[in-house]
Amino acid sequence: MQDNWEKILDLLRKEDRFLVAAHSNPDGDALGSTAAMGWVLEALGKQYWLYNASPLPVRFAWISLSQTLHCDPPPWEPRWYILLDCGDVHRIGKDAAIQLPADRTVNIDHHVSNAGFGGLNLVEAGRSSVGEIIGYLAMDLGISLHGPLGEAIYLAMSTDTGSFSFESTSPECLELAAEVIRQGLNPGIFNARMQNQWRLNRLHLMGEVLRRARLFSKGRIGIVSISAEMRKKTNATIEDCDDVVDYIRRVKGIEVAVSLREDEPKKIKFSLRSFGDTDVGAMAAAVGGGGHKNASGGELPYSLDEAEEFLIRLVDKHLAMADQKRASTFA
Ligand SMILES: [Mn+2]
Numbered sequence: 013m014q015d016n017w018e019k020i021l022d023l024l025r026k027e028d029r030f031l032v033a034a035h036s037n038p039d040g041d042a043l044g045s046t047a048a049m050g051w052v053l054e055a056l057g058k059q060y061w062l063y064n065a066s067p068l069p070v071r072f073a074w075i076s077l078s079q080t081l082h083c084d085p086p087p088w089e090p091r092w093y094i095l096l097d098c099g100d101v102h103r104i105g106k107d108a109a110i111q112l113p114a115d116r117t118v119n120i121d122h123h124v125s126n127a128g129f130g131g132l133n134l135v136e137a138g139r140s141s142v143g144e145i146i147g148y149l150a151m152d153l154g155i156s157l158h159g160p161l162g163e164a165i166y167l168a169m170s171t172d173t174g175s176f177s178f179e180s181t182s183p184e185c186l187e188l189a190a191e192v193i194r195q196g197l198n199p200g201i202f203n204a205r206m207q208n209q210w211r212l213n214r215l216h217l218m219g220e221v222l223r224r225a226r227l228f229s230k231g232r233i234g235i236v237s238i239s240a241e242m243r244k245k246t247n248a249t250i251e252d253c254d255d256v257v258d259y260i261r262r263v264k265g266i267e268v269a270v271s272l273r274e275d276e277p278k279k280i281k282f283s284l285r286s287f288g289d290t291d292v293g294a295m296a297a298a299v300g301g302g303g304h305k306n307a308s309g310g311e312l313p314y315s316l317d318e319a320e321e322f323l324i325r326l327v328d329k330h331l332a333m334a335d336q337k338r339a340s341t342f343a
Pocket of ligand 1: 041042097122140141142172
């Protein structure tokens with residue numbers, strides 16, 4: 013029997029008319045893997061359409077795409093819908109302009125929580141990023157990783173691994189990065205372009221936010237919150253709030269870093285970060301969110317204060333359960 017890897021290679025070789033989409037509010041992997049799939053389909057001479065429910069984020073405006081990233085459906089009927097980096101089909105965006113027919117959806121992902129919603133599923137939780145999966149698919153298709161394809165794959169891998177620093181930085185991920193560099197990518201130039209994208213407003217927002225950082229549960233939980241008020245005061249955008257959780261994580265002794273962002277009254281986005289065995293994916297999943305073991309998030313219908321209190325209790329409970337489990341293992 014042919015496995016799904018081979019089936020997807022076959023599909024890309026033989027079929028045509030693809031719609032490529034990833035989750036809304038795309039991060040480096042969602043965008044990098046969309047861009048990479050575009051370059052693969054371009055190399056194969058296919059008809060395709062790159063779609064996202066959100067516009068291209070300003071900080072990634074430099075990425076080289078093989079065609080416009082569209083917010084509207086194609087003027088032709090796609091035969092196949094390739095969905096990237098979506099642990100759940102709804103992550104395409106709740107107001108998405110396209111409908112996914114389940115039997116013609118190709119689900120390529122690396123979230124453990126992915127239940128396999130597609131007609132064809134390639135879910136590899138051991139992968140650093142979806143960009144890594146596409147890189148290896150491209151190699152199997154005999155497509156060279158030079159130029160914008162390599163750059164898109166490198167963007168996906170480097171952002172999803174925190175610049176090759178998280179546990180997900182596997183030998184396969186570094187081997188693929190090495191191949192991209194061998195094909196001509198300059199990591200110094202790439203990183204300067206990727207990292208030096210902040211607006212001054214972002215620093216001002218960070219100042220506001222970080223001086224209010226607090227610790228709970230004897231320093232095991234660190235928390236930062238961004239109110240709508242703070243964003244307004246510093247004239248910061250939603251994008252300026254990205255990755256704030258990674259700062260609190262740097263405080264010594266913290267096991268779980270929590271950040272909250274008030275988008276609207278009673279609409280709070282949260283992010284959780286951990287390292288090692290502390291599973292924040294399970295914590296987020298318990299309240300309808302999702303993600304990976306060491307990085308997850310979700311949304312809560314509470315006020316900012318209520319959401320803080322709720323998350324502290326949630327994380328504290330999970331830490332206590334993990335303590336108990338560890339204690340009984342070693343008893
Ligand atoms: Mn990803």
